[in-house]
Amino acid sequence: MAFASGYFKTTYESDLSLVETRSRWVCLVALIVGLTVLPILASAFVLDLANQVLLALIGSIALMLLTGYAGQISLGHAGLIAAGAFTTAILYKELGAPIWITFPASALTGAVLGFTFGLPSLRLKGLYLALSTLALHFIVAYAGAEYETQRGFATGVIVDPPSLGPITIQDPRLWYYVLCFLDILLVIFALNLVRSRMGRAWMAIRDRDVAAEALGIKLSFYKLSAFMISSVLTSIAGCLFAYYRGFVSVEAFSLLMTIQYVAMVIIGGLGSILGAILGAIFVVLLPYIIESVVKVFHVSTRLTTYMFSINHVMFGLIMIVFLVLEPSGLVGIWIRIRNYFILWPFKHKTLGDR
Amino acid sequence: MQHVVNLVVLSSLYCLICCGYVLIYRSSRILNLAHGEFMALGGYFIFTVSMGIVSKPIPSFLVACVFSLGLGFFVYFFLMKFMAGESIFAAVLATIALGILLRGLTTLIWTSQLWYPLQYLGLENASHQLIGDAMISTFGIMKVLSAVLLCACLFFFLKFTKWGLRMRAVGENPLLASQRGIALHKYYALSWGIGAFGVGIAGMIQACDSGLDPGMFVIGLKAFPVVLVGGLDSLKGVIPGALIVAAAEIFAINYISPQASEVAPFAVLLLMLLIRPWGLFGTKEELERV
Numbered sequence: 247m248a249f250a251s252g253y254f255k256t257t258y259e260s261d262l263s264l265v266e267t268r269s270r271w272v273c274l275v276a277l278i279v280g281l282t283v284l285p286i287l288a289s290a291f292v293l294d295l296a297n298q299v300l301l302a303l304i305g306s307i308a309l310m311l312l313t314g315y316a317g318q319i320s321l322g323h324a325g326l327i328a329a330g331a332f333t334t335a336i337l338y339k340e341l342g343a344p345i346w347i348t349f350p351a352s353a354l355t356g357a358v359l360g361f362t363f364g365l366p367s368l369r370l371k372g373l374y375l376a377l378s379t380l381a382l383h384f385i386v387a388y389a390g391a392e393y394e395t396q397r398g399f400a401t402g403v404i405v406d407p408p409s410l411g412p413i414t415i416q417d418p419r420l421w422y423y424v425l426c427f428l429d430i431l432l433v434i435f436a437l438n439l440v441r442s443r444m445g446r447a448w449m450a451i452r453d454r455d456v457a458a459e460a461l462g463i464k465l466s467f468y469k470l471s472a473f474m475i476s477s478v479l480t481s482i483a484g485c486l487f488a489y490y491r492g493f494v495s496v497e498a499f500s501l502l503m504t505i506q507y508v509a510m511v512i513i514g515g516l517g518s519i520l521g522a523i524l525g526a527i528f529v530v531l532l533p534y535i536i537e538s539v540v541k542v543f544h545v546s547t548r549l550t551t552y553m554f555s556i557n558h559v560m561f562g563l564i565m566i567v568f569l570v571l572e573p574s575g576l577v578g579i580w581i582r583i584r585n586y587f588i589l590w591p592f593k594h595k596t597l598g599d600r
Numbered sequence: 601m602q603h604v605v606n607l608v609v610l611s612s613l614y615c616l617i618c619c620g621y622v623l624i625y626r627s628s629r630i631l632n633l634a635h636g637e638f639m640a641l642g643g644y645f646i647f648t649v650s651m652g653i654v655s656k657p658i659p660s661f662l663v664a665c666v667f668s669l670g671l672g673f674f675v676y677f678f679l680m681k682f683m684a685g686e687s688i689f690a691a692v693l694a695t696i697a698l699g700i701l702l703r704g705l706t707t708l709i710w711t712s713q714l715w716y717p718l719q720y721l722g723l724e725n726a727s728h729q730l731i732g733d734a735m736i737s738t739f740g741i742m743k744v745l746s747a748v749l750l751c752a753c754l755f756f757f758l759k760f761t762k763w764g765l766r767m768r769a770v771g772e773n774p775l776l777a778s779q780r781g782i783a784l785h786k787y788y789a790l791s792w793g794i795g796a797f798g799v800g801i802a803g804m805i806q807a808c809d810s811g812l813d814p815g816m817f818v819i820g821l822k823a824f825p826v827v828l829v830g831g832l833d834s835l836k837g838v839i840p841g842a843l844i845v846a847a848a849e850i851f852a853i854n855y856i857s858p859q860a861s862e863v864a865p866f867a868v869l870l871l872m873l874l875i876r877p878w879g880l881f882g883t884k885e886e887l888e889r890v
Contacts, residue, residue, distance in 0.1 A: 319692060373689075377631075380869075381869045384866040385870075388859060502700070505699075555703075556704065558700050562697050569693060
């Protein structure tokens with residue numbers, strides 16, 4: 247667990263602490279300083295990218311809890327984000343509700359949807375959640391489209407920036423700090439959740455559900471709780487998405503979005519919160535990286551019209567490469583590199599990684 | 601009357617799509633989430649063949665069928681084979697990745713324009729009058745005929761041939777099957793090949809009937825409700841499943857709104873999951889209830 251060998255836990259406090267060694271404290275402080283300084287130095291474009299990463303991170307951690315820890319595949323992630331975004335948009339448009347109403351309302355929508363669509367799948371083993379969440383995606387998309395056409399917002403619903411008391415969150419820098427704060431809260435919540443009874447139960451179910459049941463874990467309760475927690479967090483991400491973009495339309499929440507989130511957890515590394523973070527960064531930045539590579543090599547301008555499909559192909563390829571060659575994802579690569587330097591010049595493997 | 605004809609045509613399309621799907625699931629226990637993309641690729645194969653290789657209808661259909669079959673083998677040997685030792689969970693995620701990869705490739709190669717392969721084949725999609733005032737298009741008839749043919753062939757293949765018997769054995773218990781000297785990879789690959797072949801035919805006929813664009817994969821996604829209603833591991837459940845889902849869709853088009861027809865199959869899926877999750881003809885023990 248430690249950065250160097252020879253580190254032993256001698257008290258209960260040290261066993262419970264999230265940050266274990268002094269070197270980790272140094273890294274954490276450096277990270278926080280970096281996060282605080284970033285918007286002051288960054289250009290508007292970089293700041294927008296950072297905000298996109300922070301937004302995606304909420305959904306990615308939510309999916310990581312469900313897929314990476316509880317071992318359930320969800321294909322309704324875009325549907326749940328859409329549900330949160332549409333709850334926000336509808337409440338705002340119809341009632342003029344402020345953010346402190348729309349935010350919990352979105353979470354509630356997520357909980358209700360998570361409960362209803364989790365119910366059929368929990369009676370069964372296997373991949374039934376994938377099928378019922380696919381249904382969820384289409385039903386939410388239909389409801390959203392129906393609302394748009396009925397109310398005459400053919401292109402989409404416009405949502406004004408939210409205000410908390412006297413402050414209106416519109417400036418990208420302010421957005422950055424708000425999202426950063428929420429993300430840090432979420433990461434701490436998720437890290438604590440996965441080492442609590444619930445998180446351990448999820449992992450037991452993921453690894454072998456028969457054995458988990460024999461140990462006295464209520465499968466139906468823990469599966470449903472995983473799906474509900476995940477869908478609440480995802481809907482909250484949808485609410486923030488609506489406010490950040492200022493615009494909600496069904497077209498934005500396609501199946502591709504779902505696949506992007508699945509890509510985040512696979513590429514990052516299943517079963518690790520750090521993986522969700524790395525995956526979110528990688529997947530959000532990938533299209534921009536591809537674009538800049540294309541620009542650097544001056545590939546014919548004709549190619550830029552195909553950017554969209556090139557992104558598809560790259561996503562698919564990278565996901566396949568990770569699934570076949572490196573199932574533990576970016577986190578696995580990071581841990582291998584780290585261990586190499588910790589143990590250098592010796593070559594034996596460490597026992598417990600991560 | 602027209603509704604009945606539409607129902608039969610639509611359900612035969614679903615039949616074509618789902619036979620292969622069930623076959624893949626039965627033999628390898630993998631939900632193929634790239635099935636819709638296989639269908640779109642079938643359509644693009646007939647388009648390319650008719651434009652570039654042979655423009656006579658029957659040979660070009662045959663060549664495109666061979667391509668579809670090849671696609672299935674290719675996917676198995678270059679992707680799914682590597683997922684053999686992994687969990688089913690990882691294999692299903694791999695099919696998601698494959699789907700997005702194929703979708704990107706199709707738009708990269710054929711662009712997202714709407715194509716009509718029919719004009720290169722030199723055929724016409726005439727409509728015919730049936731009893732009463734019901735109309736059916738030529739390719740509507742084709743859909744029904746090929747669905748019946750495919751179902752009959754698959755039934756005969758699985759029931760009476762040696763390969764079919766072995767494929768069933770592989771699906772039932774791969775460990776015992778391989779101990780009796782059945783080459784697992786061969787039969788897995790065969791099921792993927794036949795799966796891609798069936799859905800490829802569906803894609804070809806659909807492309808001839810109503811044009812071809814990358815959005816076609818959405819039709820393939822409706823395979824999930826159909827197979828789930830019929831029972832994931834049951835080939836004979838495909839026909840009633842297809843009829844029920846097609847009926848729900850046509851009902852929604854006519855009495856609710858065209859938009860609702862997109863979700864009707866998924867509403868049926870959800871209902872089925874709640875009431876009878878193993879489907880009409882699926883085996884209950886198969887599911888291992890929690």
